[in-house]
Amino acid sequence: xxxxxxxxxxxxxKTGQSMTLQCAxxxxxxxxxxxxxxxxxxxxxxxxxxxxxxxxKGEVPNGYNVSRLNKREFSLRLESAAPSQxxxxxxASVRSGSTDTQYFGPGTRLTxx
Amino acid sequence: xxxxxxxxxxxxxxxxxxxxxxxxxxxxxxxxFMWYRQYSRKGPELLMYTxxxxxxxxxxxxxxxxxxxxxxxxxxxxxxxxxxxxxxCAMSERYIPTFGRGTSLIVHP
Numbered sequence: 672x673x674x675x676x677x678x679x680x681x682x683x684x685k686t687g688q689s690m691t692l693q694c695a696x697x698x699x700x701x702x703x704x705x706x707x708x709x710x711x712x713x714x715x716x717x718x719x720x721x722x723x724x725x726x727x728k729g730e731v732p733n734g735y736n737v738s739r740l741n742k743r744e745f746s747l748r749l750e751s752a753a754p755s756q757x758x759x760x761x762x763a764s765v766r767s768g769s770t771d772t773q774y775f776g777p778g779t780r781l782t783x784x
Numbered sequence: 785x786x787x788x789x790x791x792x793x794x795x796x797x798x799x800x801x802x803x804x805x806x807x808x809x810x811x812x813x814x815x816x817f818m819w820y821r822q823y824s825r826k827g828p829e830l831l832m833y834t835x836x837x838x839x840x841x842x843x844x845x846x847x848x849x850x851x852x853x854x855x856x857x858x859x860x861x862x863x864x865x866x867x868x869x870x871x872x873c874a875m876s877e878r879y880i881p882t883f884g885r886g887t888s889l890i891v892h893p
Contacts (some may be wrong), residue, residue, distance in 0.1 A: 713885035721879055730810035746808060761827055
């Protein structure tokens with residue numbers, strides 16, 4: 672049982688490049704989330720997927736797209752990276768039967784030059 | 785004003801001290817309250833979860849919720865250097881939690 676896994680762990684991009692952050696969970700959770708964490712800003716929700724087949728915007732969705740590929744996987748795509756997207760990105764999933772206790776992945780540290 | 789306010793610290797205490805971490809909130813619809821611990825360069829991990837007002841104890845940790853004052857607390861007894869981390873409060877109505885900014889705690893030997 673690996674919990675929530677994220678790839679890659681680190682990434683450096685140039686402005687304008689694109690990339691996809693991958694997230695997978697093996698806990699049979701229904702809901703999955705993408706956050707970014709910046710110094711002094713706490714965790715801010717980018718997008719979430721309440722269930723397979725649905726996605727919704729969070730607090731800071733601009734510049735990002737998501738895909739809920741199946742129940743296990745939820746990916747985050749940056750189509751044209753900007754320096755303002757330099758951050759640590761966390762994926763999380765919600766335990767079945769408990770609406771709001773989230774389990775987090777280890778994070779992806781992204782730098783956009 | 786953010787919906788959830790949390791002092792970022794850092795809070796520095798000696799080993800063995802009782803630590804009190806706090807958050808205030810403005811949304812009276814919040815009904816789920818959580819505390820997460822985040823070690824440096826790691827993802828947050830759930831520490832405590834409460835649904836209603838009152839106290840919940842788990843080992844050295846006690847979570848307290850006062851809905852009338854819109855105030856939640858986390859107490860750590862007999863603090864250890866291994867407790868040094870950032871502690872984030874979170875609360876929600878249903879599926880979307882709102883996080884505080886986190887309080888950095890340093891427990892020195």
